[in-house]
Amino acid sequence: MSPVTDHPLRYATVNELHARPFPTVTLPSTVALVAFMQPDNPAGRDRSEDLAHLSDLVTRAGGVLPEPGATHYSGALGRSEVKWESHTEFVSYSAFTPGLSPRPFDPAEADVFPKDWRAKAPGLRLISLLLRVEEMPEDESELLAKLEDWFVPESLAASRITEGSGVIAGDFRIDPAGHMRFAVFVKRGTGPRRIGRIVQRLCELETYRTMSMLGLHQARMLTAALNELDPRLTDLVEGLEGEAGGRSPDETLHALLSITAELERLAVGGAFRFGATSAYEAILHQRVSIMGEERLSGRQTFGEFMTRRFDPAMRTVKSAESRLRALSERATRAAELLRTRVEVERSAENQALLESMDRRADLQLRLQHTVEGLSVVAIGYYAVNLCTYLLYPLAKPAGLGKELLTGVLVLPVVFLVWLGLRRIRRRFH
Known part of the structure; x- marks a missing residue:
């Protein structure tokens, strides 16, 4: 095998x-x-x-x-x-x-x-x-x-x-x-082993308490940064209803991108620390719970001390992390609103442009019809003259003068010119 x-x-x-x-x-x-x-x-x-x-x-x-x-x-x-x-x-x-x-x-x-x-x-x-x-x-x-x-x-x-x-x-x-x-x-x-377990858990309790509290410092710095970004984002969102102080959509987008980039930087910078704080906090509470505390002569227990002194700090950390997440979501929604506004404005501009193009096409068509009418007259004038020169030698023996011959030729020649131009136009269409 x-x-x-x-x-x-x-x-x-x-x-x-x-x-x-x-x-x-x-x-x-x-x-x-x-x-x-x-x-x-x-x-x-x-x-x-x-x-x-x-x-x-x-x-x-x-x-x-x-x-x-x-x-x-x-x-x-x-x-x-x-x-x-x-x-x-x-x-x-x-x-x-x-x-x-x-x-x-x-x-x-x-x-x-x-x-x-x-x-x-x-x-x-x-x-x-x-x-x-x-x-x-x-x-x-x-x-x-x-x-x-x-x-x-x-x-x-x-x-x-x-x-x-x-x-x-x-x-x-x-x-x-x-x-x-x-x-x-x-x-x-x-x-000795039982004493060792007690000592080890106390050492771990202090170790993980200290490591957890590092997140509080991070949370306080984050809160200060969010206090500065929150009003800026609020002003931008309120300005989406109209032109905020004459600010164009491009300027609004630039400001919004600046806020979003700052929020992303804060999120990346605090992600590890907040994640570690949450893990350390869980270990700390687990170490306290397994010690099986009983009250000693009315003194506060380690669990009560943590509830009173430690847990508020952890709630502050969670609050800052939650606020950062909420502000990032607000920035995302503001970007979507701005995108919608720009699309609506562009749709209106495109509609106005199409209407202008329609008016220009109609005007061009009218101008084309006018030009065609003038073309019939111009071509007919030269065609009548050519026909007059062509037929005058034949009409003179018959006693027709040049003026009378020209008058007789105007209507049929102009009609033929108009008919020819019309057939040419239809062929192109």
């Missing part, structure tokens, strides 16, 4: 399912997350620079270098475990270090990624997160006291998760050292 031939992508598609496993996090631990993104065309960046930057970090710790073209990597970084992922628009580094520093959220915890190495990143720092994982106190008041001390109460979000076996908290604020803070409390005996 011939061997079975596998599809060339069979193993690649299966391995992709296991390319990004959840980390194993022991209790207690410190997690540092940093993400870099290039400001210009991040999706089309040179990914070899990201790999070179990762290789520099691994080389410093004497670790195993990543494979060429890799999109993910895990390895030791001193006493920490580092995880690197290359996404469509950014790269993220996560370092999981056993133990806790005496000072909660000490900025030195981020130095697991050296400062000089961070300064050479092929992109700008977009996310910097410190996450503290420690054992849950038996006394809830002690836990609440830590939260009040570590976070800003006004924006603090905290909740119980995984059927009460853990507590997550954060205030979604950047501290003076430039880091976002999250805290995870888990009961003693919770497995």
Whole structure:
């Protein structure tokens, strides 16, 4: 029997399912997350620079270098475990270090990624997160006291998760050292993989929240541009009812094309960002929902925080995208109206031209008839004279004078000339 031939992508598609496993996090631990993104065309960046930057970090710790073209990597970084992922628009580094520093959220915890190495990143720092994982106190008041001390109460979000076996908290604020803070409390005996899943989902929550909010900046710039284009388009549409300020259809069409081109440019420029924002938002809500939050002592949950603070921003993005789509449709309808108006005007001009041509043809026909009448007279005059000269020698012996002979010949000769011209005209017609 011939061997079975596998599809060339069979193993690649299966391995992709296991390319990004959840980390194993022991209790207690410190997690540092940093993400870099290039400001210009991040999706089309040179990914070899990201790999070179990762290789520099691994080389410093004497670790195993990543494979060429890799999109993910895990390895030791001193006493920490580092995880690197290359996404469509950014790269993220996560370092999981056993133990806790005496000072909660000490900025030195981020130095697991050296400062000089961070300064050479092929992109700008977009996310910097410190996450503290420690054992849950038996006394809830002690836990609440830590939260009040570590976070800003006004924006603090905290909740119980995984059927009460853990507590997550954060205030979604950047501290003076430039880091976002999250805290995870888990009961003693919770497995490292379960803790890793909690930590991974919190890191993803912050990552995708940040990436989603990039769409808000795009939406605000788009709104400013639409606020300038909307009145111009409205004036053009109102001017289609008549001559707007003496503006000709050609001028109106030129202005409309300018607006349409600008709208198309805005649509192309925002299509990727708005599409990415929608995808990031969906992932964010999915991560929040699977955590199974329960309220902690009346504090707002992460889901409630997102509903109050995050969702309005996403509605703004959707509103700007919808407004751009509506304005583009209005411009298209205006172009159709202008085209209809031009066609009607051209039809009227063509009708007037046909009427003018009819009048000219009628005038030409009348003139032709007049010319034909004059031609009969002129030809008849010369024909009578010729016949007179021809017949006078014969008529003289009969006693007919020249004048009488001419008078006798006028009617029959003119009639014959008229009849001949008529037959010629009929032949041509």
